[in-house]
Amino acid sequence: MKNESPVSPPGSSATSPLGFLQSLLGSVRPPEWVVDEVQNRVVLFLNHVLMQEPQAQQRLKRQKGKPVKVQWGDFHLTLAATAAGLLERPSGAAQPELNVTLTQSSPFDMAQRVLSGDKPGVDIQGDVQLAAEVAWLVDNVRWDVEEDLSRFLGDAAAHTLVRFARSAASAVKGFAGRRPAADAPGHGDGHAA
16 A cells, blocks of 8 residues: 555645645535525624714715625625615625625635735726725724723723734734745645746
8 A cells, every 4th residue: 555645625735734624614505594694794794883984984875876796706795885875785686886806715815814914815897986985995994893892891891802802813913924825836735836
């Protein structure tokens, strides 16, 4: 019997402890009702964040009713601005005026990229003005986690928890920045570029 190295799924490294998990995530599809419910929760969260940013709401009002489709692999979410400057999932099969496709296929590589301070790769096609508004939102709208936590925990506890989380995120970011990306040349496929 020959001693052969195990076969790893595309986009993962045979030496990576996350290779199996990546292949598992790539093959498991949640039921449609789960996807629908998660999308509804995403819209609620985005609207919660937007309600804290009046300038963002004003900008969205100008784009009322224009569908934007965000695609990542097999998963997609179509959103449109409302007259109130919030977001909703348009009913029916609305044709998107803007398509935003996340080009990073691996969730781990995308997380590594975001944690190291980079934006994930995207392919944008469609209405240029709408794309500019979406880019502004991505660059300028931030969730004030500490403010939300202070409502439940009080100011001091919320501040301490957020400070701890930022320290942990900084440590993870430093680690992720030192780890080579699985899809970088010479990594992940066992072959040099």
